[in-house]
Amino acid sequence: MVDIRMRVNGVEEKVDLSPQVSLLDALRGELGLTGTKKGCDQGACGACTVLVDGERINSCLALAVQYDDRDITTVEGLAGEGEAHPLQKAFIRNDGLQCGYCTSGQLCSAVGMLAEHEAGAPSAVTEHLCATDVELSEDEIRERMSGNLCRCGAYNGIVASIKEVAAS
Incomplete structure (x- = not known):
């Protein structure tokens, strides 16, 4: 198991994960952010797209351990305080x-x-x-x-x- 720290939607998160867990599975399973969807799980559909330091990636193809100390934005983090993006x-x-x-x-x-x-x-x-x-x-x-x-x-x-x- 590996301790990972990420800023997800502006909140500092710490998760203890197996090194082979995808960023998608960490977001959904460990952090309960189910807005990001698992479609093909092969990087072909884009349903799992999130922003890492402002750049879009397919989270199903990324290992969560690669994103230690990074800023992740999911669909839940797009909206401002009480107002939609x-x-x-x-x-x-x-x-x-x-x-x-x-x-x-x-x-x-x-x-x-x-x-x-x-x-x-x-x-x-x-x-x-x-x-x-x-x-x-x-x-x-x-x-x-x-x-x-x-x-x-x-x-x-x-x-x-x-x-x-x-x-x-």
């Missing part, structure tokens, strides 16, 4: 969810993606890879969010939600 509000307004299973991963991924875009990171569809001011077009959003699957097909609402928040 702007993306959460936009998802509701734009019907960016149906069954809701992928929503926590979609939201965390969108927060990370917007930060990547703001920092000037290109995507596979960015026309000029050296450009620093890339328009966040529908194609850009779809490419940047391609690691998150929605079986219900709420993609149009997800894209609309991201565009709305990016424009504000």
Whole structure:
């Protein structure tokens, strides 16, 4: 067993884990944060997406021991004090969810993606890879969010939600 300390959603947490426990299983099983979903458990669906030090990762592919002394944000940590995150509000307004299973991963991924875009990171569809001011077009959003699957097909609402928040 290994003692791990993480700041999860702004709270210092200490967990005693076996070294092979995934970050996803630690969040869900040890800390009771069940907003992060276990979909494929192979890194293919994005339902388990969380933010580590502001960058999005698939928590099912990460060992919890790798994240000792790091800042983890799950969907439960996106909202401010008593108020939903702007993306959460936009998802509701734009019907960016149906069954809701992928929503926590979609939201965390969108927060990370917007930060990547703001920092000037290109995507596979960015026309000029050296450009620093890339328009966040529908194609850009779809490419940047391609690691998150929605079986219900709420993609149009997800894209609309991201565009709305990016424009504000």
